[in-house]
Amino acid sequence: MASGLLASEQLMEFSSIVDTALTQQRELLHAPDKRKSDKPMRSFSVREVSTALRIKYNSLRQYLNTLPDMPQGTLEAGNRKFFTSEEINQILSVLYREGKIDDNRFPRRLEGDSQARLVVYNLKGGVSKTSLSVNLAQFLALRGYRILAVDLDPQASFSDMFDVQADLDRLPSIYDVLRYADPETGEGPIPITQAIHPTYVPNIDLVPGSMSMTEFEYETSASFRGGADGTPFHRRIADALEAVDDAYDLVIFDTPPHMSFAVIAAVFAATGMLIPLSAGMLDVVSLAKFLELAAGTMQVVEQHQDKRYDFIRFCLTRYSASDPAQLQLSSFLRSHLGGAMLRHDFVSSTAIADAGNTMNPLLELDPSSFHRKTYDRIFESLQGIADEVDAEIMRAWGRTPVAREES
Numbered sequence: 223m224a225s226g227l228l229a230s231e232q233l234m235e236f237s238s239i240v241d242t243a244l245t246q247q248r249e250l251l252h253a254p255d256k257r258k259s260d261k262p263m264r265s266f267s268v269r270e271v272s273t274a275l276r277i278k279y280n281s282l283r284q285y286l287n288t289l290p291d292m293p294q295g296t297l298e299a300g301n302r303k304f305f306t307s308e309e310i311n312q313i314l315s316v317l318y319r320e321g322k323i324d325d326n327r328f329p330r331r332l333e334g335d336s337q338a339r340l341v342v343y344n345l346k347g348g349v350s351k352t353s354l355s356v357n358l359a360q361f362l363a364l365r366g367y368r369i370l371a372v373d374l375d376p377q378a379s380f381s382d383m384f385d386v387q388a389d390l391d392r393l394p395s396i397y398d399v400l401r402y403a404d405p406e407t408g409e410g411p412i413p414i415t416q417a418i419h420p421t422y423v424p425n426i427d428l429v430p431g432s433m434s435m436t437e438f439e440y441e442t443s444a445s446f447r448g449g450a451d452g453t454p455f456h457r458r459i460a461d462a463l464e465a466v467d468d469a470y471d472l473v474i475f476d477t478p479p480h481m482s483f484a485v486i487a488a489v490f491a492a493t494g495m496l497i498p499l500s501a502g503m504l505d506v507v508s509l510a511k512f513l514e515l516a517a518g519t520m521q522v523v524e525q526h527q528d529k530r531y532d533f534i535r536f537c538l539t540r541y542s543a544s545d546p547a548q549l550q551l552s553s554f555l556r557s558h559l560g561g562a563m564l565r566h567d568f569v570s571s572t573a574i575a576d577a578g579n580t581m582n583p584l585l586e587l588d589p590s591s592f593h594r595k596t597y598d599r600i601f602e603s604l605q606g607i608a609d610e611v612d613a614e615i616m617r618a619w620g621r622t623p624v625a626r627e628e629s
Contacts, residue, residue, distance in 0.1 A: 251580055259385035259422040263586060265296065265304035266364075273605070274364045275314060276327060276626050282313075291316050307364060307424040314366045326621045329366040329612065331471045335619045337463070338532075339473040340611070341492035345515070346508045347479035349498045350539040352379045354568055354607075355476040358496075360585045361608035362472065363425035370418065370470040372396060372459070373431035374488055375478040381430035383581055384421040388432040393419060395432035400458045400484065402441045414462040427470070435484060442483040455483045456523050460491035472615065481515065489516070490523055494614060495534045498568070499555075501541045501548040506555070532618035534562065537607060541567040566606030573600045 227235070248257070255261050266274070272282040286292050286303075293309035305313065317323045325332060342355045352375070363369050373380040374396060381387065388395035394417040403410035417429050442455045453461055463473060475488040489495070499505055520529055536559055542548055556563050573584065573592050580587075584604060589597045613623035 248581075257385055258581060261422075263307055263423055264588065265298075265306050266310065268295075268303055268305070271305055271310055271313065274310060274361075275317070275323070276365070276624070277317070277323070281322075285317060285320075285322060286313070289316055289320055289322075310364060311366065311424060326616065326624050329362070329471065329615075330368070331619070336493070337467050337470060337473060338494065338615045338618060339463070339475070339492045340494045340496055341475040341477060341488050342496050342498065343475075343477050343485070343489065343516075344497050344499065344509075345479055345481055345512045346500075346505060349479075349500045349505065350568060351479070351498050352383070352476055353574065354496075354498050354537065354539060355380055355474060356383045357583045357585075357604050358608055358611060359426055359474050360423060360583045361604055362612065363423060364585060365608070365612070367425060368469070368471045369426045370429065370466065370473045371426060372429045372473060372475050372488070374435065374475060374482075374484045375431050376433050376435040377478070378431035378433075380476040381428060383583060384423065384426070384428055385581075386419050386421060386428050386430045388430040389434075393417075393430060395434060396429045396484075397432055397434035397438055399429065399462050400438050400487070401434075402445055411458075411462075414465055418466070431476075435482075438484055439482055454526070456487050456490045456526075459484075459487040463491060481519070486519055486523065489520065490529060493532050493618065494611075495531055496611065497534070497536045498539045499536055501538050501545075501551050501567075503551060506551065533614040535564050535610070535614065536562055537564045538567040540570045542570045543567075564607060564610050566603055566610060568607060569600060569603045571596065571600035571603075573597055 251258075268283060268286070269279055272279040275282070277285075286295075291312070293305060293312050295303040295305045295309060298304050314323075314328075318328050331337070342351055342358075344351055355371075359369055359371055371380065371384075378388065378395075386393070394412060396417065398412045399414045399417050401411050414429065418427050419430060421428050445455065459475075473491075475492060477485050477488055497509075499509055523529060536555070538552060538555070541552065543552075552567070573587065573596055584600060587597075589601075609626060616623045
């Protein structure tokens with residue numbers, strides 16, 4: 223070898239180069255702050271608040287001026303009032319207390335409601351799974367859901383988007399929750415409460431992913447041969463979540479693009495499934511194989527315990543209605559999958575591409591930095607997806623989903 227380095231040394235050298243470059247790039251992006259999480263999430267206009275809470279704009283303006291305990295917000299340029307995410311939560315609480323929104327529009331569990339758990343799942347890479355998960359989490363959190371996100375991908379891209387880096391900052395991760403007890407040291411899994419990290423986004427907490435998740439796969443394989451602590455692998459996530467069952471309305475699992483024991487555990491723990499699918503024929507061919515594999519996997523688990531979902535839905539991602547081939551494929555899927563397809567697609571957009579480059583979900587971007595039609599198009603796409611997922615959760619809670627009020 224010309225370099226004289228072992229293959230492992232070469233790869234580690236490149237890893238160090240890229241890691242250093244990324245750190246420098248992050249510092250440039252977030253200057254004068256060191257990290258993205260050093261500054262709070264942006265504030266939202268009254269119209270944005272009315273959209274998030276699905277209240278008519280004029281009605282919300284009246285409520286803000288007349289109902290007790292409403293936050294005052296902050297006056298900014300143009301004498302426009304803006305509210306933080308925390309203040310939007312306060313507005314939601316006041317509206318519910320005063321009877322301006324009923325249970326069907328209140329995104330919180332009531333007595334007797336089970337925790338909703340959504341797995342975003344597809345074994346094919348490049349289907350915008352993490353981008354969909356991150357943006358969906360933020361849209362639902364802004365309207366009031368208390369969300370715990372669980373990142374099961376060793377690459378931890380979901381965690382990076384929220385500036386929680388377990389490997390870099392030596393934080394407990396999902397691996398520490400799921401791991402098996404070491405027979406030599408006695409060191410074992412930690413309670414999930416010790417691995418939950420708050421994010422800079424109100425209503426979103428996170429159990430981050432880490433490279434250590436690869437160890438969980440080896441440990442699980444070894445457990446079949448030598449025995450292990452009493453919890454079977456497919457129940458380890460579900461059992462861990464029992465400790466925080468009352469603390470969150472919704473758990474969102476972001477999964478890696480490959481089958482693993484951790485993915486199976488998430489699929490078992492979930493009450494609903496969202497399958498992102500790119501609008502290409504190869505992706506549809508892969509979908510058929512993926513669904514067959516997923517069904518076979520669940521059949522194995524169901525030998526121990528029955529499993530039923532509140533809903534399974536498919537979402538077209540990276541979709542462009544102006545592309546005739548994609549339009550035709552969309553019609554093909556809708557004609558065969560019917561109501562299982564979400565009505566709203568995750569559209570292809572320069573706004574999402576730019577957001578990914580700066581490690582920002584859509585709601586963290588300033589709408590004025592884009593052409594208004596460009597921003598509105600992707601906003602309406604993600605808002606529609608959030609509305610449909612919200613409706614499925616409400617049905618699972620025995621409530622009647624309500625249509626969005628037009629301003």
